[in-house]
Amino acid sequence: MGYEKLLERAYSQLPGKAEYKGRFQVPEPKVLIIGDKTIIQNFSQICDVIHRDPKIVSKWFAKELAIPVHIGEKGELILTGRFSSRILSKLLQKFVDQYVICPTCKGPDTELIRLDRRVWILKCHVCGAETPVPPL
Numbered sequence: 001m002g003y004e005k006l007l008e009r010a011y012s013q014l015p016g017k018a019e020y021k022g023r024f025q026v027p028e029p030k031v032l033i034i035g036d037k038t039i040i041q042n043f044s045q046i047c048d049v050i051h052r053d054p055k056i057v058s059k060w061f062a063k064e065l066a067i068p069v070h071i072g073e074k075g076e077l078i079l080t081g082r083f084s085s086r087i088l089s090k091l092l093q094k095f096v097d098q099y100v101i102c103p104t105c106k107g108p109d110t111e112l113i114r115l116d117r118r119v120w121i122l123k124c125h126v127c128g129a130e131t132p133v134p135p136l
């Protein structure tokens with residue numbers, strides 16, 4: 001009885017702050033290698049989850065891997081060259097860290113605003129922070 005009371009008190013004293021705990025799950029890219037091309041089959045679903053324009057995300061991969069990429073008929077991303085799912089998943093995570101997650105509150109509820117070609121801002125819908133990010 002005494003123990004239960006203590007336990008109850010301990011739980012009620014846990015911080016109930018609404019700070020984002022970084023549980024945002026980035027989907028794993030489903031990767032298929034055909035010849036000298038690598039295809040991210042679930043590319044459009046990934047872009048839906050992270051709320052980013054597939055064109056922007058495809059640019060990121062093109063820039064980071066220094067290769068031509070294009071988006072296929074079914075929304076898949078087609079990369080020139082052979083890349084492991086491990087590398088692509090890391091790059092995707094890097095994109096999310098830089099262009100999706102708010103550096104102030106660590107939440108994913110953000111919007112990418114392109115003021116012009118050289119000025120991009122990550123605007124957070126939760127804490128209101130506006131963070132400049134490198135344009136793609």
Ligand SMILES: [Zn+2]
Nearest residue numbers: 102105124127
């Ligand atoms: Zn924020």
